[in-house]
Amino acid sequence: MTIQELKDKIPDYGRDIRLNLESVLSPEGSPGLTPKQIWSVALASSYALEDATLVKLILAQGASDLDDATVEASKAAAVIMGMNNVYYRGQHLMEDAELKKLPARLRMNVIGKPGIEKVDFELMCFAISAIGACGQCLTSHLHELRKASVSNEGIQSSLKIASVLHATQRALKIAGL
Numbered sequence: 001m002t003i004q005e006l007k008d009k010i011p012d013y014g015r016d017i018r019l020n021l022e023s024v025l026s027p028e029g030s031p032g033l034t035p036k037q038i039w040s041v042a043l044a045s046s047y048a049l050e051d052a053t054l055v056k057l058i059l060a061q062g063a064s065d066l067d068d069a070t071v072e073a074s075k076a077a078a079v080i081m082g083m084n085n086v087y088y089r090g091q092h093l094m095e096d097a098e099l100k101k102l103p104a105r106l107r108m109n110v111i112g113k114p115g116i117e118k119v120d121f122e123l124m125c126f127a128i129s130a131i132g133a134c135g136q137c138l139t140s141h142l143h144e145l146r147k148a149s150v151s152n153e154g155i156q157s158s159l160k161i162a163s164v165l166h167a168t169q170r171a172l173k174i175a176g177l
Contacts, residue, residue, distance in 0.1 A: 001057050006168070014171035020164045025061070030161060032154025036065040037123055038161065040074055040116075044124035045162045047078035048131050051169050073116040077124035080110050085132030092136050119148040126155070127162035 003025065007018040023029030030038045039062030046054035059066065083106065091100055114121035122144045129137035145155055 001053070001060070003057065003061055006053075006057055009175070009177055010168065010171045011175050013174075014167070017164060017167045017171050020160075021168055024157070024161045024164045030157035032151040033123070033157045035062075036070065037120055037154070038062075038157070039065045040070050040120055041123050041127045041158050041161045042165060043071065044074035044077045045127050045131060045165045047075055048081065048128040049166060049169050051165075053172070054165060054169060069115050070120070073114045073121055074124055076110045076114060077121060077128055080108060081125050081128040081132060081134075081137065084108065084137055085129055085134035088136040089132065089134040092134075119145070119150060122148065123150070123154070123158045127158045130159050130162045131166055 003022050007021055010018045010021075020029075025038060025042060027033070027035060027038065033041070039058060043055065043058045043062065043066060046058050059071070087104060087106060111121070111125070122141050126138065126141035126145060129141055142155065
């Protein structure tokens with residue numbers, strides 16, 4: 001399936017998403033990101049959304065920019081952030097100072113050694129944290145992106161990719177696809 005074929009499946013109530021989908025998956029629509037970063041953020045977001053259709057589409061359309069290490073790292077980002085987003089969002093929502101003092105004691109080695117450029121992995125984790133609605137994780141990964149000198153446009157682009165893919169999935173589910 002191509003991006004155009006996917007866009008054609010989105011009903012008229014999602015026309016804004018049809019327009020945004022192709023845009024955010026292009027260098028012009030995602031300033032501050034390289035093509036590899038665009039496709040890796042899109043792939044990691046698709047894995048986090050657990051959407052096989054989006055995963056296949058991103059793998060096919062971004063094939064020239066997605067090497068095996070990046071594909072594996074995008075899976076790792078979706079998995080580790082699945083754990084972290086739940087844990088840290090739960091801590092935040094409880095607002096219990098005593099629980100926050102306890103060490104997490106959860107293994108997160110992949111964040112330190114993702115097997116790809118650290119900044120690319122951080123962009124993936126940032127996008128996935130937006131999907132997972134974890135403010136603590138968003139803030140943590142934003143801090144790392146700023147340390148790596150990622151531009152505001154690049155950070156925003158990562159967020160836009162995640163949001164448009166999330167909305168694409170929602171539009172297709174509403175349509176029963």
